[in-house]
Amino acid sequence: MRVIKGKDYKDMSRKAANIISAEIITKPDCVLGLATGSSPIGIYENLVHWYEQDDLDFSQVRSVNLDEYKGLPKDNDQSYDYFMHQYLFNKVNIKPENINIPNGMEEDAQKECARYNQVLEEIGGVDLQLLGIGHNGHIGFNEPGEAFEKETHCVDLTESTINANKRFFEKEEDVPRQAYTMGIKSIMKAKKILLIISGKEKAGIVKEAFFGPVTPKVPASILQLHNDVILVADADALSEVEDLL
Numbered sequence: 001m002r003v004i005k006g007k008d009y010k011d012m013s014r015k016a017a018n019i020i021s022a023e024i025i026t027k028p029d030c031v032l033g034l035a036t037g038s039s040p041i042g043i044y045e046n047l048v049h050w051y052e053q054d055d056l057d058f059s060q061v062r063s064v065n066l067d068e069y070k071g072l073p074k075d076n077d078q079s080y081d082y083f084m085h086q087y088l089f090n091k092v093n094i095k096p097e098n099i100n101i102p103n104g105m106e107e108d109a110q111k112e113c114a115r116y117n118q119v120l121e122e123i124g125g126v127d128l129q130l131l132g133i134g135h136n137g138h139i140g141f142n143e144p145g146e147a148f149e150k151e152t153h154c155v156d157l158t159e160s161t162i163n164a165n166k167r168f169f170e171k172e173e174d175v176p177r178q179a180y181t182m183g184i185k186s187i188m189k190a191k192k193i194l195l196i197i198s199g200k201e202k203a204g205i206v207k208e209a210f211f212g213p214v215t216p217k218v219p220a221s222i223l224q225l226h227n228d229v230i231l232v233a234d235a236d237a238l239s240e241v242e243d244l245l
């Protein structure tokens with residue numbers, strides 16, 4: 001794992017956006033695995049800015065998103081579909097037919113998971129997968145468990161995740177209890193993984209996930225076994241591992 005330290009969120013976001021930008025420039029028809037949450041917002045802002053300056057072209061880029069809440073319609077402002085359009089897709093020239101996100105409104109979980117696995121199969125591999133991390137070490141919505149879930153599946157969100165995400169909803173009862181997420185195998189198959197982590201409250205999980213044992217109890221720990229991971233983090237997130245780097 002290569003670690004790139006940013007001074008703060010802004011610096012970290014620019015450094016991480018540069019890595020995605022290099023991917024798009026060197027491979028215009030690349031497949032980007034995209035993520036939501038507050039961590040990648042700064043990256044998307046940089047990419048939009050460079051697109052507006054004519055430095056980036058998304059016309060051949062294909063994308064697959066990691067996850068989506070089950071039961072939220074696309075036009076709900078907390079759905080990940082809405083988030084992606086708000087921060088990136090509506091602001092660049094990516095073609096709608098090249099965008100892939102799990103369909104949170106499909107009630108039949110087996111059907112939706114099979115469909116999304118097929119999408120991932122047909123797209124022929126992710127070139128660069130962007131990832132954030134949850135406080136309990138989840139990636140996408142792969143929550144801590146007894147085994148690594150391999151492919152797209154429907155998860156029951158943990159209390160910790162519901163708690164962390166309730167800040168975006170009016171009432172706690174509005175936070176969806178389930179989500180569709182790409183599995184660990186699909187994430188690990190990406191050629192390159194770009195992980196972004198910001199803030200003091202993630203410092204503990206950074207240490208546990210990347211300097212502790214590989215275990216499904218900390219899903220992100222599996223990334224220790226991938227041969228091309230770049231962790232871009234700010235000084236706060238790296239504060240507990242300074243002497244280990």
Ligand SMILES: N[C@@H]1[C@@H](O)[C@H](O)[C@@H](COP(=O)(O)O)O[C@@H]1O
Pocket residue numbers: 035036037038039040066067131132133134135138139140141161
């Ligand atoms: N499913 C998303 C994850 O993909 C994301 O990494 C995590 C952390 O979000 P944040 O960046 O807001 O801390 O939140 C959600 O649970």
